[in-house]
Amino acid sequence: MAKVLVVTSGKGGVGKTTSTAALGAALAQTGKNVVVVDFDVGLRNLDLVMGAERRVVFDLINVVQGDAKLAQALIRDKRVETLSILPASQTRDKDALTPEGVARVIEELREKFDWVICDSPAGIERGAQLAMYHADQAVVVTNPEVSSVRDSDRIIGMLDSTTERAKKGEKIDKHLLLTRYDPSRAARGEMLRTEDVLEILSIPLLGIIPESEEVLRASNLGMPVTLSNPTSAPSRAYFEAVRRLEGETLDVSVPTERKGLFDWLFKRSVA
């Protein structure tokens, strides 16, 4: 039974696309058939973050409007063979996405894959609504920062009221993914702590992704971080998050970089 997962946040720039790529790749790395779908029509970036930008021929809009078959638009990842990407259109208007067309595409994807991961655009408008409409589960990406937490609260409200499941009176599983977290700043009282965010948003925690240089390095290279450096702290956090998505119960911790003596000395001399 395929699962449709939306990665959403309300606020822009908190790590939706990075997390979509990393969670999708991590699931595929464990052997699952995964497709990541970019719903950010007009501002597509999932293809770029995943290193597939030069292989885009057809996109989601082409499939929605019947100008291309789904198989023609899907791009198979070159590194993980069970991972595919369905890019958004860069030139078309977001109004080209019709609810009926999206429903048909999601239905077709459900038949082909174990996981359909929808990367939502920022905001609470049509694009974001369509991205979440068919979801069985949602990952709410939040930074430990006031505006991000507020917007996440709003998105959680929408997940509970405007999705297909909500309208049928069914529940949608919501998970909090706390990104760009700095445990030392949180300990010093300079950043909202995980407990604070959890208390305010009151949805279960999927994982804590520590602030890391590896994330920018990965997007520079066009690779999900779980592929570019699988043992780095953010990658380990994403791998654990994926195990929780699959139903495992694990204690949540903030992974830290395993630094050698040389790194430590080097850091000290630079600081």
Place this chain on the structure above:
Amino acid sequence: MSFLTSLFGRKTSAPIARDRLQILLAHERAGEGQSELISKLQEEILEVIKRHISVDQDKVQIKMDRGAGVSMLEIDIEVPEATKPAAKAD
């Protein structure tokens, strides 16, 4: 930690962020349900008025202020010129 902060005379900012969010979101969550109530009220009040006089949908303003002691429901209906003697509800 507390002796450190008092030593430097600077309060940590995260607890302030948490408190501000808790107050704000309590307010916003209450507001969400309220706006639904308001639009329902608007719809039904308009229906009753329409039986007697023709008023524009946009000319009906409904506001609710919930205070600690007193809550106020304010209904403001702009009535067209010709039917003015009929009603001025405020």
